[in-house]
């Protein structure tokens with residue numbers, strides 16, 4: 598029984614000893630988390646603004662996106678030696694195929 602009392606006293610003493618540093622650590626942690634939360638809030642606001650800008654830019658764009666443009670194949674505007682229209686597809690960003698490109 599005496600041993601138990603001593604143990605309780607020791608535990609209480611230990612709890613009291615670690616009480617103050619724990620509080621400090623907790624306050625420090627809270628302060629650090631508050632800073633992190635503030636940083637995250639700033640980041641969220643920045644991302645939201647960027648997203649809004651992107652969405653606005655997309656809304657102002659015409660319906661034909663670069664991906665759609667690339668998918669549409671343009672026929673070469675050149676002509677073959679016998680006067681017929683070239684049957685090849687024009688190169689990307691050009692109105693002529695690889696062969697007629699240089700003769701433009």
Ligand SMILES: [Zn+2]
Pocket residue numbers: 673674675676683684685693694695696697
């Ligand atoms: Zn051609």
